[in-house]
Amino acid sequence: MMSGRDRISQLPTEILDNILEFLPIVEAARTAVLFTIWRGCWSNLTQLNFDDQFFAYVGKKYSGSYNSTSTCMYVINKVLMRHHGPIRKFVLDFKGDVSIIDHGPNSRKFDFDQWFLFITQKGVEEMSIAFPATYEIDEINKYFMLPNCIFSCLTIKRLDLSRVLVAPTINSPCIFPNVTSLSFAGVVFGPINLDCVIDVRMLETLSFSQYEDVSYFNIKAPRLGSLTLYDYEIDDDIEVYRRITPVNMNLSFIHTFCLDFNFKFFVSELTRWGRELNVECLELAYVKFHDDDDFSSFIHSLRICPKLRKLDIMTVLIDAVISKYTLFEGFKSAAKMLKMLHTLKLRSFNGSMSELRFIMMILACFPALEKVVIIRSVKFDSNNEFKIMQKLLNFPRASRKAKIIYI
Template identity: 25%
Template sequence: MKVTHPVTLYQVLYNMIEKKKVRTELEVDRISNLPAHLIQLILASLPIREAGKTSVLSRQWRYHWRNITRLVFDDEFDELEDCDSESEVNKLVKRVHEALQVHDGPITEFVLSIPGLTAAADTHHLISYLSNKGISALSLLFDLDPHSFGEEISPSLFRALQLNSLKLQACELKVPPWFVGFTRLTVLQLEQVCLPNDFFQGFLLNCPLLEDLRTSFVVGPRKLEVVGPPRLKVCIFRVYCVETISFRCTPMLSMISIQAEMYDSNTTDIPTVDIVSTCASLPALQQLNLSFECLQLLAAGPVPDMFPTALHQLEVLDIGNCFHDECLLELEVLLCLIRSSPNLYKLTIQNALVLNDLNVERELVPLKSESNGYPDPEAEGSYCQRLAEVNVRNYKGSQVELDLLRFLLANAPRLSRIVVKPDYQLSWGSCLDFLEKVRQCECVSKEAEIIYVNMSNVILFSRRLAAS
């Protein structure tokens, strides 16, 4: 049975406790004699503070709240008014401890997300207690400390070997030398976490069942080298100052998203990546999202026309800012990915957010030129056979944008829609001029149409592109 309206249940129970409404004997029996599993279901839908109040409903309800398996301490439980007051922080942590001390049953999931509580709080005993309770899902979501990036999390965390889900925020994670691994962990999410430099190479090898890895604004690792685990399916990274990217022993990895600053902006030496071997390690890849910095890193090394091993499973490709000024090398990476993905279905290209990044009057080297290695639509006909949708965000009006669309129109027989979101600084006349140029391009699809949308994704107009 699923509780579909937890707020309604909360209001009913709250009225019964606080207002002490007069009930008939029948109503009392209905509440008192509910099956234990229904009582647990109701309690699980209530904030921990309100769940404790249900002990006064009847004798049968008195101790049920102590057996809740999912404990959530968030703003419904308490909130720090003075984050800098050590005494206030300690009082709050003490209240969490007191709630745990009267808890009798197993704890399968624990969430700590109290506004104002940072990792500087003394949570060592709390984490140690949870580690010994056989907890399977743990979320420690601290607020970012304004005085530091985050305090070190208690080493007791690494004794919670039963964990299958771990989510950390605003803290520092140091792996102790005695750590043997989270052999049951399937989900790992890290946000604003300081990590050791070799985290992705060493830690992940000790998580053989990991399937979902997500990091956001983590610092520390300079090498994004993911080695295993073999069951990994999802990788989402938002990281700083990464020097290299590689994936090894990831046969099931189907979704990769990387938003990163690839190298130190103070140096002119851009590290290189073996794009061929990296992509060869991704046979199950279905969705790939890359920022411009990733393209820049991949373009620093040799870029083939296409990979020796095709990305047969890749269906969704999302590329950021590949029309940024002189970015022809980055476009080569994009075209290599397109050529190497015979089943590509959806392509999204994100342009720069500011118009002055690109001189819209300047005509860049067109994609049809044989001298630069780009494919000639008249000579190539094996690309984009399943491509159905193209999205161009923050369109600037450059020649290279038009040339890329010309290539796609000439090679995508199943293309049904091109969705264009113009840059907000681009004039209406420039948009109409671009539309006319696109309509003059060779088009092999009988169903293709171009759709203009505004910044709110509201359709401005659409035009059918007649097949040549």
């Protein structure tokens, strides 16, 4: 302790700011009462995180005496009004407490629009906006419509959106001008009021989850390298192919592809992209083979990725009707195209015979394999663990150099 001040308080302001960024926003605010020097840091935080923890704290502290919605909105307004300097990251997450905006996000649209306008003028680089999943897709008028200031912001590099309406009305051929990472979860897309295709010129990583239709989101992304498609909603009785990705988006140059899929629609989508893709890392979730057609579609998805180096699969379910011969012949045909596949990862492994057959057929057919990572879903007893490892290690395989890692 020197001159009545502790060593931490003597650190430069930018370092104190970094320390406060590791605290929830409520705890960061409390530091203002410690020493005078911390008060300036509080008003200059570069990361503002209004998440579940924040709303829970405010709701508990003022429960019974104030309206929770008005109180939370008042606190956020106060924080923004007293803030000085840049804001690099801004999180607004209502998913945890639906009651905060129980009349719908549009009941507070004026406040939200003012906040986002303020934030986009503060040099924000990362934004995360999430609203409750309380509406159906056909209730589009109840979704919060993302304001144009976010579409035109020059500083945003990463944007995560959940349960909002994306329908830009700006008169520009370019949106999200410097966004490199874009994530949509349960987002509803409205028509873009331009005749031309919208250019998201810097976009490198794109993710869609819990969505139905992106045909309105008519964009092109010339630098796109990573694409994620999760929880694409397809009714079992739908027979007509519907596009899974925006119609004008060129996906032939993506190198990382992550998805869970309906084989019928996925194969149609792959065919639209071209005969050969540049995918090097393929991540598949909840792979289910109900019949030979499903497995053939899976093999086709491998064959059109001749540059594939890593295959990551979560959960493999194979019906007994698919024979060992079918598995072997399928992987053998894929191996002729995939000369560079060196890593296989299988997650949520439960020790079933169908999973073991799946792994063994891959081991038998791919000579370039160097590493096989198997991650258990549950812990087996020692006897079963030993039997599984014996089968894997003793199975004849094309590449004896493949290292098996069992976790």
